Amino acid sequence: MKFIQEAVNAIHLDGVYIFKNIVGDDVLKSIAHDVETNRISMAQNKVGGVYLKNGQYFHSQLLSVSRAFVEFALSEYVHDICKAYFGMSIYRMKCHRYYENYGWYKGQAWHIDNKNGEDQILACNRGLIFIVYFDETDDGAFEYLQGSHGTSSNLQGSWAVDRWLDADYIQTRKRRALGNSGDMIVYDTSLIHRAGSIEKHDTLRRALFMQVDTDMNNGEPMYVMPGNLPRSLPHLSEEAILNFVGFGLPCLPRPWPSSDYAQYLEFEEKLKLLRSTPVNR
């Protein structure tokens, strides 16, 4: 518990803390396997993921396909962090995703995950995000402005927030979270951050993203495989589990992101090209 308190103190101070090698290899392998066997779903009565032509793949329904993900999401250390940071035990998983960023992914604009401004419906200033790396990650790694969570809520929106920041502020605070398989980045919803752009055409960056908020009034729809959920755990009551996954609570109409067959085909074409380049042959 002492190391959790140290991490939580660091998140209060810097907006972020990186746990080294905390998620087991077996957990990551199981999640990757579960995604692989449910990668896309066409003409099947099950959930799958989507490809986006910008160079990303997302699976946003791991509660349905991956018991290993459920075990991670309900794990004692994740909930010790949440309880210690929020100072209470009522909070909710707002969304989660397994995602892959490919060689032509251009990265994100600097943003905040409190979803104020453009997307008021999901607004919540008290939240934590968990990102877990599946592999050694350098190209396209998570980038952030250290300590920016303290003032970012004064900005006028959540996206491309560097519009309102001066270059020196960005320069002195900018950090890149290089990491290894099993490292977990935990950051405050209000920390300014972005996924870096991928520079090498054969890079594949794999990660897990889970957002936990104290706002109980909205979350993405999540499809649950009942058999994946325990009724209670030594560290979580039945009520806490049901609250965490949003039973009986309001949800947005759609999960994110959406895609279509054309984007899928375009993605497949690009992957074919990628696989036929000399470095991959």
Ligand SMILES: O=C(O)CCC(=O)C(=O)O
């Ligand atoms: O993958 C990353 O490094 C950051 C992802 C992120 O910021 C987001 O999806 O909002």
